[in-house]
Amino acid sequence: MATSIYQCLTRITAAITENKDFLTELDREIGDADHGLNMARGFAAVLEKVPQEEPDFGVVLKKVGMTLLSTVGGASGPLYGTAYMEAAKVAAGKTEITADLFDEMLGAAIAGIERRGKAVRGEKTMLDALIPAKDAFAEKVAKGASFVEALDAACAAAEEGVAFTKTIAATKGRAAYLGERSIGHQDPGATSATLMLESIRDYVKG
Numbered sequence: 001m002a003t004s005i006y007q008c009l010t011r012i013t014a015a016i017t018e019n020k021d022f023l024t025e026l027d028r029e030i031g032d033a034d035h036g037l038n039m040a041r042g043f044a045a046v047l048e049k050v051p052q053e054e055p056d057f058g059v060v061l062k063k064v065g066m067t068l069l070s071t072v073g074g075a076s077g078p079l080y081g082t083a084y085m086e087a088a089k090v091a092a093g094k095t096e097i098t099a100d101l102f103d104e105m106l107g108a109a110i111a112g113i114e115r116r117g118k119a120v121r122g123e124k125t126m127l128d129a130l131i132p133a134k135d136a137f138a139e140k141v142a143k144g145a146s147f148v149e150a151l152d153a154a155c156a157a158a159e160e161g162v163a164f165t166k167t168i169a170a171t172k173g174r175a176a177y178l179g180e181r182s183i184g185h186q187d188p189g190a191t192s193a194t195l196m197l198e199s200i201r202d203y204v205k206g
């Protein structure tokens with residue numbers, strides 16, 4: 001399919017901006033009430049800094065990662081920055097997206113977050129949305145599903161992952177200070193990660 005990565009980033013930015021207050025409210029419950037603000041600021045900068053006509057996914061995603069790293073701040077800036085920069089490495093030289101490439105990019109992004117955040121699944125972070133999403137995506141692709149079908153499955157798994165974060169205590173990031181008191185609240189980072197996946201799915205659906 002013909003892909004405009006800039007158009008896709010526009011979708012992500014719109015979703016993050018529309019949900020800015022929601023994300024910030026989630027972070028108010030178990031953090032410091034800045035996640036939506038941080039992310040909206042970061043993606044606004046992304047749209048300004050990324051060259052609109054650049055076709056190479058690797059070049060674009062590297063710029064996205066560097067911009068998020070320098071503008072988002074907090075825990076999520078370095079984490080999402082790393083995720084996009086790791087995805088950039090596997091997408092270098094590519095100008096079309098395929099299910100296999102997306103699977104690799106998602107895997108690289110997750111590995112980057114795990115390494116940078118010293119985190120694993122089950123600690124009430126963005127990984128609790130992204131890892132099940134990647135697993136669901138790969139499973140669908142292996143069964144011969146289309147890219148869009150696999151993205152639908154990934155989004156459904158990410159949403160389940162967000163719901164799961166309500167049931168567990170945080171052991172990473174600011175929310176970990178609350179310990180058991182973080183139970184009952186959904187993780188802001190898992191929520192923003194899900195919004196990104198849904199935006200990508202909606203973009204690919206057209």
Ligand SMILES: Nc1ncnc2c1ncn2[C@@H]1O[C@H](COP(=O)(O)OP(=O)(O)OP(=O)(O)O)[C@@H](O)[C@H]1O
Pocket residue numbers: 027031032034035038073074075076077079113116117118119124125126127172173174175187188189190
């Ligand atoms: N070590 C970690 N590994 C993976 N994800 C993490 C980690 N720490 C925090 N997160 C994710 O980051 C989100 C919080 O992002 P936010 O932008 O609000 O940073 P913050 O906690 O306010 O950072 P800081 O306290 O350093 O200012 C959490 O909801 C969680 O998903």
Ligand SMILES: [Mg+2]
Pocket residue numbers: 027031032033034035074174
């Ligand atoms: Mg915060």
